[in-house]
Amino acid sequence: MSRLIKVDGLAADHWTRLEKPVDGKTVEVPEGNVIVPLSVWLAQRDRLEARDDIGVWFDSDEEPEALGIDCRRFPVIAVNFPKFTDGRGYSIGRLLRERYGFRHELRAVGDVLLDQLFYMKRCGFDAFVLREDKDINKAAKCLEFFSEAYQAAVDQTAPLFRRRERTVTEEAGEVAFA
Amino acid sequence: MYVYDEYDRKILNDRVKQFRDQTQRYLAGELSEEEFLPLRLQNGLYVQRLAPMFRICVPYGMLRSEQLRRLARITRDYDKGYAHFTTRQNIQLNWPKLEEVPDILAELAEVEMHANQTSGNCIRNTTTDQFAGVNADEVVDPRPYCEIIRQWSTYHPEFAFLPRKFKIAVNAAPGSDRAAIQVHDIGLEIVRNDLGELGFRVYAGGGLGRTPMVGPVIREFLPELDLLTYLEAMVRVYNRYGRRDNKFKARIKILVKALTPEVYAEKVEAEWAHIKGSPTRLTPEAIERVKAYFNEPNYQTLDDEPAELVEPRNGSRPFANWLKRNVKPHKKAGYAVVTLTLKETGVPPGDVYDWQLEKIADLADEFSFSEIRVTHEQNVVLADVRQKDLYRLWEMLKTAGFATPNLGLLTDIICCPGGDYCALANAKSIPVAEAIQRRFDDLDYLYDLGDIDLNISGCMNACGHHHVGNIGVLGVDKKGEEYYQVSLGGSSQRDATIGQILGPSFARDQMADVIDKIVKLYVETRTAEERFIDTFRRIGIQPFKERVYEPAH
Ligand code: SF4
Numbered sequence: 143m144s145r146l147i148k149v150d151g152l153a154a155d156h157w158t159r160l161e162k163p164v165d166g167k168t169v170e171v172p173e174g175n176v177i178v179p180l181s182v183w184l185a186q187r188d189r190l191e192a193r194d195d196i197g198v199w200f201d202s203d204e205e206p207e208a209l210g211i212d213c214r215r216f217p218v219i220a221v222n223f224p225k226f227t228d229g230r231g232y233s234i235g236r237l238l239r240e241r242y243g244f245r246h247e248l249r250a251v252g253d254v255l256l257d258q259l260f261y262m263k264r265c266g267f268d269a270f271v272l273r274e275d276k277d278i279n280k281a282a283k284c285l286e287f288f289s290e291a292y293q294a295a296v297d298q299t300a301p302l303f304r305r306r307e308r309t310v311t312e313e314a315g316e317v318a319f320a
Numbered sequence: 321m322y323v324y325d326e327y328d329r330k331i332l333n334d335r336v337k338q339f340r341d342q343t344q345r346y347l348a349g350e351l352s353e354e355e356f357l358p359l360r361l362q363n364g365l366y367v368q369r370l371a372p373m374f375r376i377c378v379p380y381g382m383l384r385s386e387q388l389r390r391l392a393r394i395t396r397d398y399d400k401g402y403a404h405f406t407t408r409q410n411i412q413l414n415w416p417k418l419e420e421v422p423d424i425l426a427e428l429a430e431v432e433m434h435a436n437q438t439s440g441n442c443i444r445n446t447t448t449d450q451f452a453g454v455n456a457d458e459v460v461d462p463r464p465y466c467e468i469i470r471q472w473s474t475y476h477p478e479f480a481f482l483p484r485k486f487k488i489a490v491n492a493a494p495g496s497d498r499a500a501i502q503v504h505d506i507g508l509e510i511v512r513n514d515l516g517e518l519g520f521r522v523y524a525g526g527g528l529g530r531t532p533m534v535g536p537v538i539r540e541f542l543p544e545l546d547l548l549t550y551l552e553a554m555v556r557v558y559n560r561y562g563r564r565d566n567k568f569k570a571r572i573k574i575l576v577k578a579l580t581p582e583v584y585a586e587k588v589e590a591e592w593a594h595i596k597g598s599p600t601r602l603t604p605e606a607i608e609r610v611k612a613y614f615n616e617p618n619y620q621t622l623d624d625e626p627a628e629l630v631e632p633r634n635g636s637r638p639f640a641n642w643l644k645r646n647v648k649p650h651k652k653a654g655y656a657v658v659t660l661t662l663k664e665t666g667v668p669p670g671d672v673y674d675w676q677l678e679k680i681a682d683l684a685d686e687f688s689f690s691e692i693r694v695t696h697e698q699n700v701v702l703a704d705v706r707q708k709d710l711y712r713l714w715e716m717l718k719t720a721g722f723a724t725p726n727l728g729l730l731t732d733i734i735c736c737p738g739g740d741y742c743a744l745a746n747a748k749s750i751p752v753a754e755a756i757q758r759r760f761d762d763l764d765y766l767y768d769l770g771d772i773d774l775n776i777s778g779c780m781n782a783c784g785h786h787h788v789g790n791i792g793v794l795g796v797d798k799k800g801e802e803y804y805q806v807s808l809g810g811s812s813q814r815d816a817t818i819g820q821i822l823g824p825s826f827a828r829d830q831m832a833d834v835i836d837k838i839v840k841l842y843v844e845t846r847t848a849e850e851r852f853i854d855t856f857r858r859i860g861i862q863p864f865k866e867r868v869y870e871p872a873h
Contacts, residue, residue, distance in 0.1 A: 150436050199515075205560075227441070229481025236478055241594055257342060257351075257359055264477035276382055277350065283341075288334045293469040294599045295478070300491060302327055302471065303606035305597055 146249075147270045147281045149263060153270070157218060159251065171196070177220050180204050202230040206237040213244045221267070223252040232265040239266035239296045256284040256294060261300065266296035321382050322467045322613045322692055324432045332429050335436070335475070338364050340422035345418065362442055362480070364435025365421050373439040373741070374413040374421060378450045379695055380466040381409040381544045382489075385681035385690040390431045392677035396427035402707045403677065405670040405698045407734055407783055408487075409447050410438055414741060429474055436474055443473035443555070444744055448490045449498040450695040453614060454703045456651040458512045460518065464610040465547065468602070472548050478823045483562035484570035486555065487527075500696070500812035502535045503788060505572045511541065518544045523585065524554060525576030528782035532818040533573045536581040538588065544590075545602045552600060553592035559582065610855065617689040617704060620677060622654020628708035635661050639714055641763065644724040647710065656707050658688075660700040660722035661667065661732065665757040669735040669749045670698035679720045687713050691748050696785075699727065719747055728841070730774055731757045738795060739779030739802065745778035747795025747802035752776055752831050759832040760839075769839060772852045775810075789811035790853045791838065792819045793831070804831055808838070809856045820861050823869055834868055841867045 146155040150171045151206065159177040163169040171178055171190060177197035183190060190196050197218035200206065206213065213219060219238060238244040249269035250262045256276050263285055272278055295300040324332070346356040360366070364375040364571060376391070391411060395403050396421050404412040416424060418629065428434055437444055469488060473479070479486075489499040492510035500506025505742070507523035520542045526535025535592045542550050557574045561579075572754075576584045633640050648657040660680065663669050680700055684692045687709055688702035695701060702721075717723035726732045733756065738749025753776055754839075760766055775789030786792035792807040803825040810819030813818045826834055841864055846855045856864075 198404075198489070211724070226355070226565060227481050229479065229483075229559055230439075230564075232478040232481070233556055240598075255355060257355070261475075261477040261480055285337045288331060288475065290331050291477070292474055293476055294332070300599050303468075303609070304603065306325075306327065306609065 145272045145274065145278065147259075147272060147278065147285075149268050149285065151282065153269070153277065157197060159220060159240045161200070170231040177218060180208060184208065194261045197247075200231075200234055202234070204234075206234050206242060209242070212241050213242050214246075216244075216246060217247060218247040218269075219244060220249045220251045220271075223250060223254055223258075226253040226258055228253075232261060233263065235265035235267050236296060247273055254273050256280055262289045264291065264297050266294075321384060321442055322379075322463075322610070328471075329429075330760070331474070332432070334344055335363075335434065336425045336429050339425055342635075343419070343422050358440050358481070360418075361440035362437050363425065364419070364438040365416075365418065366439050367743075369717065371420050372416055374416040374424065374435065375436050376411045376413070376433060377438045377445050377714075378409055378411055380446060380452070381693045382463070383692050384431075384740065385684045385692070387431045387433055387677075388677045388681040388684070388692065390427065390433070392674040392681070393828070394424055394427055395677070396675045402671055402673045403812075404668070404737065405672065405700070407670075407696050407698060407736065408438075408445065409694050409696050410445060411694070412737075414737075426767075432546070436576050439482050439485075439761065440769060442480050443476060443486045443488065443631065446470055446473070446488045446490065446716075447499055447504075447602060447696065449493055449496075450693045450701050451498065451511065451648065451657055451703065452492065452657075454650050454652075454657055454863070455493055457495045457608040457647065458492045459494065459512060460492055461611075461614050462490045462510055463526070463614050464607065465508070465510065466490055467610050467613070468547065469551070470591065472551070473831055479559060479842045482555070482558075482559055484565045484567065484725065485570075486558070486572065488551070493727055495814070496796070497812070497814045497816070498695075498790065500816065501591075502816040503528055503532070503785075504535065505558075505811060506551065507535055508547075513541050520544070521545065522550065522554075523571040525549075526784060527571055527573045527580065528787050529571065530568055530780045530782075532787040533577065534816045536576070538576075538581055540586040540806050544607070545604070546596060547599050548602055549596045549598060550588070550592055553588050553595060557587045557591055561587070578668050588758075616652075617691075619652050619655065619704070620706070622652075622706060622708070624653050624707065626654065626708040629710055632711040638725070641709060641767065642714055642723055643710065645725040645729065645767075646727045647722070650704070652704075654707050656705050656710060658705045658710070658713065659727050660697070660702065660717060661724045662722065662725055663732050663757075664721050664724055664756060665761065667722045668737070668740070669715055669733055669753055676720060676722075680722075683713065683716065683720075697727075697732065699732075723786070726766060727765065728773075730769055730772045730835075731766060732774075733757065733776040734789065736783035737776050738776070742778060742783075744781060746780075746797040747778055747793060747804060749776040749784060749795060749826070752804065752828060753829075755832045756835055759836060769843070770851055772837070772839075773810075773812075774784055785812065787818045788816065789819065790856070791835065796825050798825065802828060804828065806834060806838075806868075808861055809853065812825075822861065823865055837868050838864055 144155040157175045160181045199220035393521040446466045448462045488506045489501045489504040490508045491499045503526040522539040523535040612776045693701040733752040733753045739745035773790045775785035777786040777794040778795040788810040794805045805825040806822040807819030811817045
């Protein structure tokens with residue numbers, strides 16, 4: 143059964159993820175929807191460019207700068223969390239979304255547990271491959287733990303201090319613009 | 321003081337519910353130890369030698385009397401009737417039950433308190449000068465900026481899993497640095513530039529612990545409105561490039577040193593260039609909104625030196641002593657800043673009983689607009705006391721045991737919980753503090769010695785800030801025995817310095833003698849008006865070495 147969750151619920155997974163090649167080896171990228179390691183994309187770009195069924199994945203020590211705005215071409219990008227305590231993936235997510243304008247599916251893979259889903263969502267992830275042993279039915283609740291947040295992030299581009307201001311100005315609005 | 325609005329309340333209540341759910345899943349076996357660990361740490365709960373410990377946040381050291389009363393009740397209902405003021409301006413319970421922590425959090429939330437990010441690899445409680453807002457010598461009140469940073473850093477989605485813990489401190493007093501900003505991951509000094517505009521001098525990469533370092537300046541002037549975007553850039557660079565392979569090399573200080581401060585600063589500037597204009601940029605209105613919570617209380621128009629103060633001062637030497645040590649001038653005429661000392665000999669530094677918390681709350685209501693501050697020296701401050709009330713207050717403090725006039729003196733020891741409570745300790749720290757307090761019990765002698773910071777940590781983690789004590793004591797393990805290493809010349813003030821190690825370590829029962837020798841050499845060598853630290857800086861460590869290690873005759 144698919145372990146894929148999207149922000150709006152369980153989803154079927156149409157993608158396979160290709161492991162990183164062992165040092166120095168070239169890998170054969172199979173037919174069909176494949177998410178390839180960043181290094182494979184960079185090495186085989188000429189061959190893969192024509193295909194529209196290719197996604198890439200970043201490991202936590204890889205840099206979104208390696209693709210820059212070129213990331214926008216992919217229907218899906220995955221970011222690997224090798225350990226759930228490795229927080230680099232959150233920065234990668236935000237950079238892909240906020241700096242490089244990636245608009246398609248951004249999925250969290252690897253050591254993806256329930257209690258980090260909310261933060262991942264805030265950092266721009268909209269798909270999550272939950273680790274095997276975690277109860278997929280609890281994901282929806284964990285994605286919505288908080289109804290408000292202080293900071294600006296991908297899901298809420300105005301920090302709370304700007305929204306508070308707005309409430310204040312709206313209240314004062316009639317007087318101000320009368 | 322900041323008061324929650326509906327947003328703050330909603331966020332905090334969601335947090336309480338979230339942690340209840342997480343605790344239940346942990347108890348049901350759905351979350352492993354390892355998975356639960358960062359979740360509970362970020363809610364203040366860590367497991368120590370004897371029991372779980374629970375660290376409650378006191379944002380930038382401010383508390384209201386109702387909050388103190390609630391804390392007192394919590395220590396009674398969920399613990400053994402006492403709490404501990406830490407060296408990080410937090411409050412710790414030593415014996416809570418894990419299953420009850422969600423209930424404690426719910427009780428705290430009712431009075432706008434929490435344990436957010438008081439532990440774990442995330443941005444911790446932002447700290448500042450305990451005299452903020454009442455200090456005549458300050459550019460502006462730093463607390464609104466601390467509150468702004470608190471909100472930004474609370475559950476920051478990108479920075480909940482940093483390589484290591486991350487501490488920010490703010491100072492706004494040009495003449496002093498009670499917040500010790502240069503030994504923090506980020507230190508912010510509020511300054512005005514040549515045009516009179518407000519901003520921050522930014523330090524990064526300071527810290528204590530295993531590799532103590534004084535943080536370099538990475539930006540001379542950061543305009544006020546850019547505070548949060550710049551912090552976001554600084555922490556993002558750290559989150560991406562800080563080491564994660566070795567927990568002892570994971571603090572930002574190691575990154576700053578490895579890259580050099582210049583290169584770290586360049587990376588931050590490059591990152592910041594992308595986000596400085598983002599919605600995270602502060603607005604004057606947002607700052608004003610927070611500032612409004614820190615407006616001056618209703619001060620009366622009073623004169624300095626009223627008869628109610630002068631007369632008893634002339635008549636009572638103990639009162640005069642207490643005034644000299646524990647009372648500081650206030651920016652408003654007729655007011656004074658009073659420090660209650662929690663360092664009575666025989667009581668572990670920073671420990672307070674429930675009835676003492678309630679007593680402090682009553683005193684705050686009666687004498688100081690219902691507010692108190694906690695200090696990183698583990699004392700409590702009533703910041704707005706009328707001078708004419710000082711004598712009456714002193715009488716009451718004496719009865720409660722809060723008037724030991726030893727503030728800043730040798731026996732006002734900063735001390736971590738050490739081996740009595742802490743699983744990481746190499747050695748006990750509290751008995752060493754007590755032995756020294758017992759040896760130096762002559763107040764006249766202590767006054768004569770003047771300002772000496774003595775700081776004790778039970779291990780390299782340096783919770784007792786031993787590196788920056790004028791005299792620092794560090795518990796070490798020597799073939800399974802508890803030993804103590806002494807360092808001299810540290811300072812956490814504006815002239816932040818890391819102490820130098822004196823030499824081979826000592827057994828516990830030697831410690832009072834060692835301190836005695838150090839202090840005697842100082843007394844013999846000092847020039848008039850020279851503080852311990854000044855004498856040390858003049859003569860260096862060598863004479864102290866010789867004195868302490870000279871063979872007994
Ligand atoms: S310094 Fe060491 S012994 Fe003391 S509280 Fe910190 S970790 Fe524990």
